[in-house]
Structures are given as C-alpha cells and as structure tokens.
Amino acid sequence: MEENSHILKLIVKECCLPLHFDEEERQFSFPFRYRLNEIWERLKPEIRRLNSEWFLRDFNAALAAFAFxxxxxxxxxxxxxxxxxxCNGEVIELDFKEKNIPEIYIKMGSGQYLNRDTGTGYTISEFFEFKVGNILLTSEGKRLGEIRAIRLHSPTDIHIALGRIFLTGYYRHTVSSSLWPIYEEASASxxxxxxxxxxERITQIAIKNGIGVxxxxSILKASLSVKP
Amino acid sequence: MIRQEEINDIYLKRLQKDEDLFYIKVLPIETSFDVKLIRRKKFYGICCGKEQTAAPVFDEIVLFSESIADVKIQERHALFDLNTKRLISKFLYERIEKSGNWLILHRPKNRIGIYDLLKSCLLVEDGSYEAYNLKDDTTEYLWVRRGKYYDYINRETGKLHTLPGVIMAYDTSHGLFGLGEYGKVTYFNEYGVPKPKELRQIVLKAGGHLVLNNFTYNIQHIIDVYGNILNI
Structure with a gap:
C-alpha cells in the first residue's frame, strides 16, 4: 500500500506540472510534461524496485487517473x-426525487454549499440533516428537492499524491471555517x-485554508460557470 | 529447563519449611523504599515495619517500588505484591527489568510480558507479544504487536482488545485507532467494531486533520475524516 503511494508520488513529481488553467478546454488540471514514454523508461527501475508488479499499463492507468x-x-x-x-471542503452528491440528474455540492462553510456544476451558492440551516426523504430547503425558502440518495465523495490515492506534491503541507493547516476566498479568487479572474x-496564488490560498486537491x-470547477 | 510446576513445588515446600524454622531469627540485610530485606539461612524475604510481608524463601529479591518486588526461585522470576502479600505472576520470567514506568518481563524465546508501575497492573503475563508502546504512558490504551498485527490493552482494566487486521497502532490519549491493510485508518470501539462516525467527529474536532503518532517507531500520520493518510 505504502509502496503504491510512493509510486504515485513519483509519477506526479516526474510527469505532472503544477495547477494550470487551460482556457481553450476551460478546465483546471495538473497537466502532463512532454515525452511521457521517456519518463516511463527512466522511472521503470525505481518503480519496479518499489513494486515488482507495476507495468506500463499500470503507469498509463495512473496517468489517466491524474488527467481527470x-x-x-x-x-x-x-x-x-x-x-x-x-467538514468544510467535503463533496456530497445528492439525488433528488424531482430531478433526473444528481447534484454535487461542496461544503464551503457552516450551512454553506456550492453547487459544483452550476457555481450556485446555497445557505441552509446549520442543523439540517441530509437524510433520505428530507426536503432540502435553502435559508431563503427555495426548495432544492426531496433527497432520494446521498453519496459522499472521498479523496483517493490520486488526490493525496497530487496534494503531497503540489499543495505541500496543506494538511498541517486546519480546514478553514470559510472556503469562499478560493472561489472568489478564481471566479474574479x-x-x-x-x-x-x-x-499559484490559488494554490497558496488552498494550502492556507487546509484543503486538498x-x-x-471541485471549487475551481464551480468557478468555471462564471462567464466574463 | 525447569518446569513451572517444579518451581511451584519448590516454593510451597520452602514456605512449609520456613514455618518449621521459626526459631531461627531473620537477619535484616538492607532497607529501601522503607521496606526491609531479610534473610533466614540462604533465602531472602521482605519485612514492612515489624510485619513479615514475604517469607524468606526466595533465592533473590529486587525491589522496584514500595509495593512491587521481583522474586526469584531457581533461575525463574516472578512479581510479588507487597500490599497483598501475594505473588501476582507465575515464575515465568528469565529476567525482569525496569523501563520508565513499566517492568519488562522477559520470557524465553524473546517474548515479553509487561507490568504498569503507574497503574499497579499486570497488563500482559503470558508474553505472547513482541513489542509494546513503551514511549508514551499517557495513552488510554497500550498497543501491543504480534507479528504484523497490533492489539490494544486497556490500561485501566488490563483487558485485551483484538482489532481486525490492524498493521499500525498509534499513541493516542483516548480511543482505539488502527491502520488497516488497505491503507486507511479506522477508529474502533472496544469490541473491534469500526466506528466511522466517531472518527469523523474526532477529526472534525481536531480541525479537519488529525495527527496520529507512534512514538516507538517514530511514525506520524495525518488523517482526514475518511481515515485517509494525507502525509504518506
């Protein structure tokens, strides 16, 4: 397990670049360096030393995961x-009875959520319980729907490896009580x-606010819905 | 190798014989912790004040505190409680040594038992574990290692809690945390049942990231609400 984490970190370090916004694709990512095949040849002995069962297909699978x-x-x-x-920064996916498509929210502060796909912010009661059958109402009284299913999105090795290399030491900071500064920085631009x-500035704000990749x-994806 | 039953026999016979030797005066040898070591013929005993706490039937006695002593018969050591005037372990050990607030009870084949001097509690007698948390004595539970896996012992009760598939244990002031074989940290109750909601609450209370240490192995893991190790 630990060996695989080392391998993923090694791949991120050698193959990926820091956070970047691609205007044409309209997406934030950690883009790849050029000549990945050469990088693989160079990394192969070290990767094999860590885990003898890592092959090119695993390397490609890891790259595919880092791409999205x-x-x-x-x-x-x-x-x-x-x-x-x-916790602030957690990603929660909700199915509503009235809607065909699930909605994904990021917790930005106590009772404050950001829709990842529409960039809409909502305030709900601090004491609200996400529960199947409960109706999600905003503080302004807007009905978002009756909850049919709840799913949490937990980070995986992919996010942890990217965070270790590009959000250095974010976990040494407590998670901030408000994550809006990250959204505001990105959406203002x-x-x-x-x-x-x-x-780089967004990355630094994320580190100070104690959040990972x-x-x-997710917050940056929400900011994409802001149009000039 | 001398058997446990043989040592018990020797111990009982010596006690019997000592009663018969009441007319031979015991000799004071030395005093430590306000406890007097005594000798009758070639065997040693203990006196607290004028009262005889341990009959002079042992080959050797080492006092670790005012309430606990290492007593030896025929190359085997046991622990003796001066308050209750009773043996609190069997004659199982090759040697007993003090390490911080613990007594390490060495058995053959490199196995060890452990006695907590602060809580006056024999935590492990049979010594089937290979390593223990001996660095941090403020934890609610003491981790113990058997091969690749870890269990915990409640310091207060001495009760052993076996956790499923835990490959790293931590020195935490409260609760049972364990790293599983799939790389995630789990919070367990005393029955070994994972408690993800409790883990979430503890991590939230710590500010979203919880630092877990194992001071014996110099390991620090920082986890999130899901038990993911973020600094690995």
Missing part, C-alpha cells in the same frame, strides 16, 4: 449525515480575464 482527478473519488453511500458532521488566472478542483 474529479472522476477518481471513492463513492460512499450513506443514509444520513448532518450539516455539522460534514474568470469574470475579468481568464487568461490572467493566477494558479479534491475540494480545490
């Missing part, structure tokens, strides 16, 4: 969890000039 980290979460099905039991997005990329 938001799809690499571990899904945990739960029946209920209260707002207070969720989106609004003004996406070309000027300062990914999964919440960071």
């Amino acid at each position: 980290p938001l799809n690499q979460t571990e899904i945990i099905h739960i029946h209920n969890i209260s707002n207070n039991e969720l 989106m609004l003004n000039n996406p070309k000027d997005i300062n990914c 999964l919440p960071l990329l």
Whole structure:
C-alpha cells in the first residue's frame, strides 16, 4: 500500500506540472510534461524496485487517473449525515426525487454549499440533516428537492499524491471555517480575464485554508460557470 | 529447563519449611523504599515495619517500588505484591527489568510480558507479544504487536482488545485507532467494531486533520475524516 503511494508520488513529481488553467478546454488540471514514454523508461527501475508488479499499463492507468482527478473519488453511500458532521471542503452528491440528474455540492462553510456544476451558492440551516426523504430547503425558502440518495465523495490515492506534491503541507493547516476566498479568487479572474488566472496564488490560498486537491478542483470547477 | 510446576513445588515446600524454622531469627540485610530485606539461612524475604510481608524463601529479591518486588526461585522470576502479600505472576520470567514506568518481563524465546508501575497492573503475563508502546504512558490504551498485527490493552482494566487486521497502532490519549491493510485508518470501539462516525467527529474536532503518532517507531500520520493518510 505504502509502496503504491510512493509510486504515485513519483509519477506526479516526474510527469505532472503544477495547477494550470487551460482556457481553450476551460478546465483546471495538473497537466502532463512532454515525452511521457521517456519518463516511463527512466522511472521503470525505481518503480519496479518499489513494486515488482507495476507495468506500463499500470503507469498509463495512473496517468489517466491524474488527467481527470474529479472522476477518481471513492463513492460512499450513506443514509444520513448532518450539516455539522460534514467538514468544510467535503463533496456530497445528492439525488433528488424531482430531478433526473444528481447534484454535487461542496461544503464551503457552516450551512454553506456550492453547487459544483452550476457555481450556485446555497445557505441552509446549520442543523439540517441530509437524510433520505428530507426536503432540502435553502435559508431563503427555495426548495432544492426531496433527497432520494446521498453519496459522499472521498479523496483517493490520486488526490493525496497530487496534494503531497503540489499543495505541500496543506494538511498541517486546519480546514478553514470559510472556503469562499478560493472561489472568489478564481471566479474574479474568470469574470475579468481568464487568461490572467493566477494558479499559484490559488494554490497558496488552498494550502492556507487546509484543503486538498479534491475540494480545490471541485471549487475551481464551480468557478468555471462564471462567464466574463 | 525447569518446569513451572517444579518451581511451584519448590516454593510451597520452602514456605512449609520456613514455618518449621521459626526459631531461627531473620537477619535484616538492607532497607529501601522503607521496606526491609531479610534473610533466614540462604533465602531472602521482605519485612514492612515489624510485619513479615514475604517469607524468606526466595533465592533473590529486587525491589522496584514500595509495593512491587521481583522474586526469584531457581533461575525463574516472578512479581510479588507487597500490599497483598501475594505473588501476582507465575515464575515465568528469565529476567525482569525496569523501563520508565513499566517492568519488562522477559520470557524465553524473546517474548515479553509487561507490568504498569503507574497503574499497579499486570497488563500482559503470558508474553505472547513482541513489542509494546513503551514511549508514551499517557495513552488510554497500550498497543501491543504480534507479528504484523497490533492489539490494544486497556490500561485501566488490563483487558485485551483484538482489532481486525490492524498493521499500525498509534499513541493516542483516548480511543482505539488502527491502520488497516488497505491503507486507511479506522477508529474502533472496544469490541473491534469500526466506528466511522466517531472518527469523523474526532477529526472534525481536531480541525479537519488529525495527527496520529507512534512514538516507538517514530511514525506520524495525518488523517482526514475518511481515515485517509494525507502525509504518506
């Protein structure tokens, strides 16, 4: 297990670049360096030393995972969890009776959530319990729907390896009581000039706010819905 | 190798014989912890004040505190409680040594038992474990290692808690945390049942990231609410 973590870190270190915004693709990612086949040849002995059962196909699978980290979460099905039991930065997916498509939210603060796909922020009661059958109402009285299923998105080795290399020591900070500064930084640039997005600054804010790669990329995905 | 039953026989016979030798005066040897070591013929005993706490039937006595002593018969050691005037272990050990607030009870084949001097409690007698948390005596539970796996002992009750598939244990002031074979840290109750909600609450209370240490192996793991190790 630990050997695989070392391998993933090694791959991130050698193959990936820091957080970057691709304006054409309109996505945040940790892009790859060039000549990955040469990198594989160079890393092969070290990787084999750590785990003799790692082959090119595993290397390619890891690269595919690093290319789309938001799809690499571990899904945990739960029946209920209260707002207070969720940590800021956690990603929660809800199925509603009235909607065909699930909605994914990021907890930004106590009772504050950000829709990952629409970039809409919601405030709900601090004491709200996400529970199958409960109706999710915002503090303004807007009905978001009756909850049919709840899934938590847990970070995996992929996010942890990326975080170890590019969000150095974020876990030494406590998770901030509000994650809005990250969203505001990204969305302000989106609004003004996406070309000027300062990914290094966003990374530093994420580290100071104690969040890893999964919440960071989720918040940044939400910021993409802000159009200039 | 001398058998346990033989030593018990010798011990009982010596006690019997000592009663018969009441007319021979015991000699004071030395005093430590306000406890007097005595000798009758070639065997040693213990006196507290004028009262005889341990009859002079032992080959050797080492006092570790005012309440606990290492007594030896025929190359085998046992622990003797001065308060209850009773042996609190069998004559199982090749040697007994003090390490911090613990007594390490060495058995043959490199196995060890352990006695907690602070809690006056024999935590492990049979010594089937190979390693123990001997660095941090403030933890609620004491981890013990058998091969690749770890169990915990409640310091208060001395009760052993076997946890499923735990390959790393931590020195925490409260609770039972264990790293599983799939690389995640789990919080267990005393019956070895995983308690993810409790883990979540503990991590939240710690600010979203919880630092777990194993001071014996110099390991620090920082975990999130899911038990993922973030600094590995």
